[in-house]
Amino acid sequence: MKLVIINYGAGNIQSIMFAIERLGYKAVLSNDPAEIKAADKVIFPGVGEASSAMKMLLASGLDALIPTLTQPVLGICLGMQLMCNKTEEGNTQGLGIFDVDVLKFSNKVKVPQMGWNTIYNLKSDLFKDISEDEYMYLVHSFYAPDCVESIATTNYEQEYASALQKNNFYGTQFHPEKSGDVGEKILGNFLQL
Amino acid sequence: MLTKRIIPCLDIKNGRTVKGVNFVDLRDAGDPVELAKIYSDEGADELVFLDISATEERRKTLVNLVREVAATINIPFTVGGGISSVADVEVLLQNGADKVSINSSAIKNPQLINDLANKFGSQCVVVAIDAKQVDGQWIVHLMGGKVPTELNLFDWAVEVADRGAGEILFTSMDNDGTKNGFANEALAKLSTLVNIPIISSGGAGNMQHFVDSFNSGQADAALAASVFHFKEIEIKSLKQELRNNNIAVRL
Numbered sequence: 001m002k003l004v005i006i007n008y009g010a011g012n013i014q015s016i017m018f019a020i021e022r023l024g025y026k027a028v029l030s031n032d033p034a035e036i037k038a039a040d041k042v043i044f045p046g047v048g049e050a051s052s053a054m055k056m057l058l059a060s061g062l063d064a065l066i067p068t069l070t071q072p073v074l075g076i077c078l079g080m081q082l083m084c085n086k087t088e089e090g091n092t093q094g095l096g097i098f099d100v101d102v103l104k105f106s107n108k109v110k111v112p113q114m115g116w117n118t119i120y121n122l123k124s125d126l127f128k129d130i131s132e133d134e135y136m137y138l139v140h141s142f143y144a145p146d147c148v149e150s151i152a153t154t155n156y157e158q159e160y161a162s163a164l165q166k167n168n169f170y171g172t173q174f175h176p177e178k179s180g181d182v183g184e185k186i187l188g189n190f191l192q193l
Numbered sequence: 194m195l196t197k198r199i200i201p202c203l204d205i206k207n208g209r210t211v212k213g214v215n216f217v218d219l220r221d222a223g224d225p226v227e228l229a230k231i232y233s234d235e236g237a238d239e240l241v242f243l244d245i246s247a248t249e250e251r252r253k254t255l256v257n258l259v260r261e262v263a264a265t266i267n268i269p270f271t272v273g274g275g276i277s278s279v280a281d282v283e284v285l286l287q288n289g290a291d292k293v294s295i296n297s298s299a300i301k302n303p304q305l306i307n308d309l310a311n312k313f314g315s316q317c318v319v320v321a322i323d324a325k326q327v328d329g330q331w332i333v334h335l336m337g338g339k340v341p342t343e344l345n346l347f348d349w350a351v352e353v354a355d356r357g358a359g360e361i362l363f364t365s366m367d368n369d370g371t372k373n374g375f376a377n378e379a380l381a382k383l384s385t386l387v388n389i390p391i392i393s394s395g396g397a398g399n400m401q402h403f404v405d406s407f408n409s410g411q412a413d414a415a416l417a418a419s420v421f422h423f424k425e426i427e428i429k430s431l432k433q434e435l436r437n438n439n440i441a442v443r444l
Contacts, residue, residue, distance in 0.1 A: 012317075014289040018264045048314040078314075107388050110413065112316050112359055114390045116238055116443040117195045135196065135443040137269055139291075139316040139359075156195055178269045178291065180233075 003027040003191065004039035006066070008056045013045055016076070019177035023188050033065050040071055041191060046078030050102075050142070051090025053078055067095050072193045073169050080164060080171030081142060089142050098164045098171060100147040109157045112141040117162075119174065121153040124165050126172075128189050134182045136162070136174035143173065196441045197407050198238035198414035199428055200392065201421040203228055204245045205274070208255060210422065211245070226261050232421065233266040235428040238443060240266070241294065241362070241416060244274025245337065256288050263289020271319055277301075279308050286313060294319040294362055297335050300342055300349075303356060310357025319392075320358040322349060324379075325366035331379055338366040346379065347386055354387040361387065362416065364394040372398025372420070377410030384411040392416050400426060400434045407440050 003020065005013055007029040020027045027043070030036055044066065046053055057063040066073070066083075075083045084094045087102035094102070105111045116135040119127075136154075143160040146153060152163035154173070164171040170190065176183040203210045203225050210225045229240055242262065244255060259272055272285050273294030282293050299306050299320050309318045323338050324331045324346040331346035350361055363383060365376035375393045383391050390413035393406045397417035406412045420426040432442040 012286050012289065012291060014260070014287060015263055015291065018289060019267060021264070022267070049311060052312070110388055110390050112389070113195060114316065114360060115195050115198050115414065139269075141315065175269070178267060180267055184267055 001025065001040045001191070002038065003041045003043070004030050004036050005043045005045060006036060006062065007031045008053070008060055008062055015175075016043060016045055016177045019184055019187055020191070023184060023191065025191055031060050031062065033061065036062075036065060037069065041193070042069060042071060042073045044073060044075040044079040044083070046076065046080075046082060048078060049090060050078060050081060050087045050092040054082060054090075054092050054094070057082070057095075063095060067097050070168060072190065074190050075169070075171040076177070077140065077173060077175060080173055081140075081144065083164070083169060083171050084144055087142055097169050098144065098147075098149050098166055100144050100149065100161070100164070102142045102144050104142050105157050112139055113156045114139050116179075117154050117156060119152040119154055119162050121150070123151040124163075124170070125193060126151065126163065126165065126170055126186060126189050130182065130186060130189070136172075136176070136179040136183060138162070138174045140173060194441045196238070196443045197412070197435065198392075199236075199403070199431060199435075199442070200239045200241055200414050200416040201228075201232045201237050201428070202241040202243060202394070202416045202418045204243050204418060205255065205258065206245055208258060225258060226265055228422070229262050229266050229270070232428065233268050236432055236444065237268065237428055239268060239414070240270040242270060242272045242274075243294070244272075256284055259285055259288045259290050273319070273321060277305070279305075279312055282309055282313060282317075286317065292317040292319050292359070294321045296321040296323065299353065300333065300335060300344065303352065306353055306356035306358055310359070315357050315359035315389075318358050319360045319362050320353040321362040321364065322346060322353070323364045323366050334366055338369070347382060350383050350387050354389050358389060360390045360392060362392040362394055365396060368396030369394070371396055374398065374402040375406040375410055375412070375415065377405055380406065380410035380412050390414065397426070400431050403431060404435060404438045404440065407435065408438075
């Protein structure tokens with residue numbers, strides 16, 4: 001299996017690489033459209049600020065490529081948020097894969113949400129053999145509201161979508177690569193889709 | 194519900210874990226990677242690696258150690274010590290660190306907080322603040338608590354949050370090493386002043402201290418070193434005790 005992690009200069013890719021290695025797979029880092037297109041699975045990571053991450057995607061032309069991919073694609077954290085219509089962070093236009101707008105948590109709660117929270121209302125094969133209410137690690141100030149594409153719910157200030165799916169596109173707000181053994185299993189599920 | 198976090202801190206010097214009493218008289222408490230794995234397996238929510246020699250000796254944080262830890266564990270970890278530039282942070286994040294903690298460099302150059310938040314996002318910027326009471330005022334200190342600054346803890350906390358810090362790691366130098374509990378009054382005040390998570394540090398001696406820090410101190414996370422390293426408190430039992438006290442934890 002050929003697994004590509006999209007390398008567009010955003011964030012902590014090494015943690016995902018290591019998690020994939022622990023699962024017994026190898027991943028290639030790439031920003032080459034041909035290589036990304038030819039992959040069996042694509043991971044779209046992202047840590048950092050939305051508008052600068054989007055600028056890097058625009059500069060490399062990956063913004064046009066990603067929505068056309070047909071193999072399973074997993075966006076993680078900011079990656080997932082950039083797959084949405086738009087985000088309040090830096091008033092940034094997203095890739096428009098998930099039909100939802102990303103909003104900022106209010107000041108009624110501490111922002112960012114940082115730490116372990118539960119996921120529930122689990123749908124999709126991404127959560128095969130994963131129990132409801134498992135703890136995942138989340139670090140984020142912006143969130144995707146609950147919507148039809150939601151495949152996992154988390155509660156912080158209100159219920160929101162902590163994972164999304166539309167056709168071959170998956171997104172998790174939480175970091176499966178940093179969420180202990182259960183997180184690693186979710187990542188493993190994606191690799192076996 | 195978002196849970197309260199228990200964070201073992203591994204103070205690193207020359208590639209080994211050490212823990213001082215009031216930051217002097219360091220004792221060797223083991224191999225950092227081995228300890229990291231043990232803590233991860235026991236249910237630690239995060240880890241902090243602090244290269245305590247780095248600031249004094251102007252050494253860069255141990256990149257190889259970061260890589261080795263990231264390859265071994267699947268929970269988040271923060272690296273601190275001797276970080277003074279955007280380039281320093283880039284190297285650490287590229288090698289698998291999730292967050293960095295800055296302390297003296299933020300005091301010397303507060304703009305660094307903005308620069309890091311803008312480039313990497315607030316979520317990976319932890320500002321560590323060491324403070325102790327001088328004539329009834331909480332004063333920020335440098336160099337592991339040796340050098341007083343002119344900064345007041347609460348003013349500085351508000352400033353770092355405004356500049357884009359994602360989290361504050363507050364160590365009370367009055368409490369550190371005493372095992373008499375965390376500085377809960379100051380902690381609670383911090384939580385009323387800033388809207389980012391606060392990690393309490395300094396003074397953990399027993400499980401009740403953690404309960405108090407989450408309840409009266411309103412901390413979002415609690416950090417400790419020697420009570421974990423010397424197995425005076427086991428993380429699993431601690432989290433069970435917290436849950437018995439109706440504090441949300443990941444078990």
